[in-house]
Amino acid sequence: MKNLKKSILLMLAAIGFASCSSDDNGNSYTYVPTSQSFRALFDNALESRTQTATxxxxxxxxxxxxxxxLLTIYGNCLRKNGNPVTGNVELEYVEIxxxxxxxxxxxxxxxxxxGETKLLTSGGEFYINVTQDGVQLTLDCGMMLSAPTSLTGGTDNAMLPFAGTIDQDGDLIWEQTVTVEFWIGQGQGLGSDLYNVFFSSFGWFNYDRFVNYSGPRTEISTLVPQGYGNGNSAVFMTTNDFPNSLGTTYGEFPVGMEVNFVFVTEENGLFRYAIKPVQALVPNHQVTFSLSETTLGTEAQLIAAINAL
Structure with missing residues (x-):
């Protein structure tokens, strides 16, 4: 909360020097997105990555x-309003x-x-859900998920299971879970280099570990253009050392860690974005974005820009 309040104050302070109507080169920006139009970009990207099966x-x-x-959901395990389910059901599955x-x-x-928000590196993010005729189902026993470690650069023996929760703002936060059976190694006949989990609830799941750095940590303050920062934009952070990791600027981060900052918003159904090249974090780190630094592009173009970091 302290980070959020600090960022909001700096966003307000940015009004004095950053305008949503023009930039330093005289280019005009008259479009200010709503939080709904911005979130729609994320929703569309997620929908395009959703795999389904009946x-x-x-x-x-x-x-x-x-x-x-490999996802295994065992027969006669599903429940609707507490009762065993018969007939066809619909699977929604996402992997990132x-x-x-x-x-x-x-x-x-x-x-x-x-109680502190920290950066993780991932062995895979997953969303799993099953419904019948639009009604949410539950699991009476469990399901198993086995992911090849090669998908995220090879086996990391420090990985642990994390469950994800979507907050009231639509953002995802991860917490380590001890209510699952997790192991690294063989599973379901796929070979020996697998992250495996047996669990009994639908939703978001992640193989993760915290990024460990010794030494002091810092908060990050972001200054964004006027009209932005109230749910219609976001600032993300990538690191050079952890390609399967994506941070926000809310939390505490190691001083000296090399990062790229990415500002994203929406304009007429496209992403408007800016990337600040690699910086080593310093105490009380501050990053500033102006609209003159941004580029308008498709999802594919933004992905290519991130992959080039």
Missing amino acids: FDAETTLNYVSDNGV FDRASMLVTNKPTMGVEN
């Missing part, structure tokens, strides 16, 4: 994803492995540890 609730589903992840996809879907890797 299966019989009384039989075991072994679903192999586009990237070779790279920071560009994390950014365009607004699914950063920020986790809570001892």
Whole structure:
């Protein structure tokens, strides 16, 4: 909350020197997005990454994803309003492995540890849900998810299971969960280099670990143009050392960590964005964006820009 209040104050302070109507070169910007139009970009990107399948609730589903992840939902395990489910049901499944996809879907890797928000690096973000005729189902036993570690650069033995929660602003936050069975190694006949989890609730799940740096940490203050920062834009952060990680500027971060800052907003159904090249974080780090630095582009163009970092 302290970080959020600090950022809001600086956004207000930015009104004095940054205008949404023109930039330093005289270019005019008359379009100011709404929070709804901005969020729609994220929603569209997430929808395009949602895989679906229909299966019989009384039989075991072994679903192999586009990237070779195996999801098993066991037969006769689903419940509707507490009762066993019969007939066909609908699966929704999302998998995200790279920071560009994390950014365009607004699914950063920020986790809570001892009340502090810190950066995570991911072995894969997943959304799993099953419904029948639009009614949310639950699990009476469990399901299993096995993801090849090669999808995120190889086995990291420090990985742990995290559950994700969407807050009232539509943002995702991760917390380590101990209510699942998690192991690294063999699973479901796919080989030995797998992150495996057996769990019993639908929603967001992540194989993760906190980014560990010794030494002091700092908060980050962001200054954005007038008219922005009230739910119609966001500032993300990528790191050179962790390509499967995407941060926000809310939290505490290691002094000296090399990062890129990315400002994103919406304009007429496209992304307007700016990337601040690599910077080493300093105490009380501050980053400023103006509209003259931004580029208007498609989702694919923004992804290419992030992948080039």
